[in-house]
Amino acid sequence: MMVPAEPTSRLLRFSSIFLLVAPLAACGNDADTGPPADGGSVRDATVADDASSDGGLGLADGATDGAAGRDSGASDAGAPRDAGPPAAPRRFLCINGAGVDGAGGRGSGGNPDFETLCARLGPGLIQDCASGNCYSTFAFETTGNPSRDALVRALDSNKDGRVTAADDPARLVLVGYSWGGTNVRDLALWMTSEPRIDDARRRVEFLLALDPYRPGGTMDIPGNVDQFVEYRHSVAPANDCSRITLGGIPVSGPYLGIVPRCKAGTACTDYDYTLGGATFFPGAFTPGRGYIGSNVDHCGLVNVAASAIPPLLASSPFSPLPPKVAVATY
Numbered sequence: 001m002m003v004p005a006e007p008t009s010r011l012l013r014f015s016s017i018f019l020l021v022a023p024l025a026a027c028g029n030d031a032d033t034g035p036p037a038d039g040g041s042v043r044d045a046t047v048a049d050d051a052s053s054d055g056g057l058g059l060a061d062g063a064t065d066g067a068a069g070r071d072s073g074a075s076d077a078g079a080p081r082d083a084g085p086p087a088a089p090r091r092f093l094c095i096n097g098a099g100v101d102g103a104g105g106r107g108s109g110g111n112p113d114f115e116t117l118c119a120r121l122g123p124g125l126i127q128d129c130a131s132g133n134c135y136s137t138f139a140f141e142t143t144g145n146p147s148r149d150a151l152v153r154a155l156d157s158n159k160d161g162r163v164t165a166a167d168d169p170a171r172l173v174l175v176g177y178s179w180g181g182t183n184v185r186d187l188a189l190w191m192t193s194e195p196r197i198d199d200a201r202r203r204v205e206f207l208l209a210l211d212p213y214r215p216g217g218t219m220d221i222p223g224n225v226d227q228f229v230e231y232r233h234s235v236a237p238a239n240d241c242s243r244i245t246l247g248g249i250p251v252s253g254p255y256l257g258i259v260p261r262c263k264a265g266t267a268c269t270d271y272d273y274t275l276g277g278a279t280f281f282p283g284a285f286t287p288g289r290g291y292i293g294s295n296v297d298h299c300g301l302v303n304v305a306a307s308a309i310p311p312l313l314a315s316s317p318f319s320p321l322p323p324k325v326a327v328a329t330y
């Protein structure tokens with residue numbers, strides 16, 4: 001029997017809601033008067049139908065459309081250009097927020113901006129191809145952790161099952177959004193004791209978290225992370241996309257980024273867009289448009305953070321950045 005597309009979509013969306021999907025609704029907090037250029041329809045786009053192709057991330061060399069496969073190998077994307085021995089190439093791994101593929105997950109994008117952000121990080125991106133489709137982000141993880149084996153496979157260049165000094169060197173960048181923000185923290189922590197990874201290869205150059213959130217979660221950053229940067233909002237605007245209601249009754253959300261804590265040896269930065277108040281922050285995927293700080297919500301946060309992340313990784317200046325909150329140590 002034929003099932004109409006729209007009811008099916010709605011059914012999946014309700015499934016997503018109960019999986020604590022934040023970014024279902026359109027981001028309605030644009031500082032500009034009209035809807036964002038992507039509108040809400042982009043959330044139904046497929047990966048192939050990249051509605052954010054002109055998102056203006058402004059990546060320089062090494063930026064691609066994410067076509068690199070899992071075994072594409074490393075490149076010199078992001079390597080410093082100053083004198084001295086060349087830095088190891090970067091490898092990137094992203095974990096998305098809660099969602100179901102095809103209905104708010106990676107394929108149709110509850111927040112497609114995060115998938116696009118990761119697709120453009122560089123040819124060193126470690127894709128998730130386990131399902132037959134290749135995604136630029138791994139799905140959020142609850143009971144299983146497929147990102148862990150994928151990370152070992154990607155770093156194990158001589159294919160002996162372990163990550164050692166015999167493998168090609170790499171600088172690892174982990175990026176997570178919402179639930180996936182807590183997952184990349186867990187991934188970094190797992191690296192500190194995983195037997196397949198030698199001690200010399202347990203370092204994480206950058207751990208980037210965009211509004212990391214899951215119920216009961218914490219963001220205590222393990223000491224093998226060299227640089228941690230969180231981008232969050234601390235007060236939900238009235239129309240925050242992560243205010244989940246059923247029949248007008250709030251059932252979940254809003255999801256605010258968990259306050260991080262770091263070890264003393266990690267360079268930690270905690271950006272709070274809410275504290276940006278009336279400052280305008282440009283959206284990477286809505287050229288010429290963006291949000292004022294107090295209007296940044298759980299969905300729009302990806303749009304504004306995606307403007308700041310490529311310059312961060314390129315050691316290039318970027319302005320405006322939101323106010324920083326002092327990070328406690330533990």
Ligand SMILES: [Ca+2]
Pocket residue numbers: 155156157158159160161162163164166167
């Ligand atoms: Ca190896």
